[in-house]
Amino acid sequence: MAAPSTALRLTLTCAVTIAWTACASVSFAGPAGLREAVAGQHVGGHPDPPVIGRYEMDAGGEFVFDRSTPHPLLKFDDRPEIWVLSATPGPRGDMLYRNDLGETMLRATRIGGITVFTEARPDGSAAALDGASAPLRIAPLSPTQLFNRFYQASVRASRAAQHPVPFETGQDAEPATAALMADAATVAAEALVDMADHPADRGVLAHVVGVLVTQGARPNAALARGVLTVTIVPAQGIAGRPSSRRIERAAGAK
Numbered sequence: 001m002a003a004p005s006t007a008l009r010l011t012l013t014c015a016v017t018i019a020w021t022a023c024a025s026v027s028f029a030g031p032a033g034l035r036e037a038v039a040g041q042h043v044g045g046h047p048d049p050p051v052i053g054r055y056e057m058d059a060g061g062e063f064v065f066d067r068s069t070p071h072p073l074l075k076f077d078d079r080p081e082i083w084v085l086s087a088t089p090g091p092r093g094d095m096l097y098r099n100d101l102g103e104t105m106l107r108a109t110r111i112g113g114i115t116v117f118t119e120a121r122p123d124g125s126a127a128a129l130d131g132a133s134a135p136l137r138i139a140p141l142s143p144t145q146l147f148n149r150f151y152q153a154s155v156r157a158s159r160a161a162q163h164p165v166p167f168e169t170g171q172d173a174e175p176a177t178a179a180l181m182a183d184a185a186t187v188a189a190e191a192l193v194d195m196a197d198h199p200a201d202r203g204v205l206a207h208v209v210g211v212l213v214t215q216g217a218r219p220n221a222a223l224a225r226g227v228l229t230v231t232i233v234p235a236q237g238i239a240g241r242p243s244s245r246r247i248e249r250a251a252g253a254k
Contacts, residue, residue, distance in 0.1 A: 049112045052135050055127040057116060063127070065106065065114070066136040071239045073136040074105060076118075081187050082136050084239045100219070100243050138238060141178040149182035153189035153211075160189075160196035161205040169245055170214025170229075177234045179214070184213045184232050184241045188221075191247035192228075204252040221250035 050067045066073040074083040074097070085097040085105060097106040107115045107124070115124040141149065150167045157165040167185050171177075188211050195201040209226035216231035221242045223229075228251055233240030242250075 002024055002113050013159065039155060049108075049129060050132040051116075051131050054130045054133040055114055055116070055124045056130045057121075057122050057127045059118075059125040060220050061225070062130065063116065063137055063194055064133045066133075068135055073238070075136050080192050081239060082183075083243060086175045099245055101245050101249065103245065119184070132232070138183050140175065141182055145235055146173050146178040146182050150185050153185040155177070156189040157192040157208075157211065160193045161208055163206075163209075165192070165208060165210060165224045167213065170212055180234050180241065181213050182189075184212070185237065187241065187244050188213070188228065188247050191251065193243040194244060195251065195253050198253070201253040208251060221247040225250050 012159040049055075050066050054064050055064060056062050061076060063074060063076045066075075072085045072087060074085055075081065083099055083105060085099060088098065090107060093110040095106070095108045096104050098104050102147060105117055107117075112129070114127040114129070116127050117124050124220065150169075154165060154167045157167070158234050167188075169181055173181055191204060192208065194207055207226055208228050210224070210228070212227055212229045214229060214231055215234060217233070218231070219233055219236070219240050219242045220231040221228065222231075228247070230242060230247060
């Protein structure tokens with residue numbers, strides 16, 4: 001049975017206040033690969049890309065692009081966040097994949113070419129298929145594991161903000177929601193860490209005094225009285241939470 005959110009808040013607040021200078025990180029690992037990850041039929045002399053593929057960027061680094069779910073998923077190897085994308089047709093038969101702010105993160109051509117857009121390479125970096133990959137999923141968590149994820153997120157955010165930033169839940173965690181709450185906390189911490197890396201946004205962190213992960217009718221992020229509220233919709237799975245970019249924008253990032 002999950003511990004009440006009040007107990008989780010109090011325990012985390014004490015722990016983070018004592019140890020906020022510690023460094024921690026969170027990552028998600030997907031389960032074993034699926035048969036759907038293999039390449040498809042040949043069209044126009046070019047093989048279809050795998051439904052779930054690993055790609056290597058010409059600028060360095062790799063990512064997994066997972067089209068096995070209703071919402072395509074993207075995850076860079078060096079970051080914990082799984083991006084939930086929407087697909088829209090582009091010029092010349094291309095397909096554009098955008099985040100929840102409408103920013104294009106990936107472009108796929110009709111013949112399988114991939115261009116990925118990152119902060120370091122806003123004009124795009126070509127990516128080559130490295131092979132099929134395991135799907136991007138988040139695993140179920142126990143209440144103890146949820147506490148650890150919230151604690152790690154709190155420590156990372158506190159280190160970025162240079163003051164304690166406790167994380168709490170708006171509702172008691174259930175087996176069906178614990179992993180989604182942990183994922184939202186990890187993404188929120190990622191957003192605050194990213195802001196700390198940008199001089200123009202660093203000052204905004206002084207106004208963030210806590211993070212609340214709660215449930216609601218639609219995914220959202222908002223800052224009020226210093227509390228950054230991240231709203232998730234458990235019924236929508238990983239698609240039911242805002243991205244780090246949206247959380248950054250809500251926190252006041254430029």
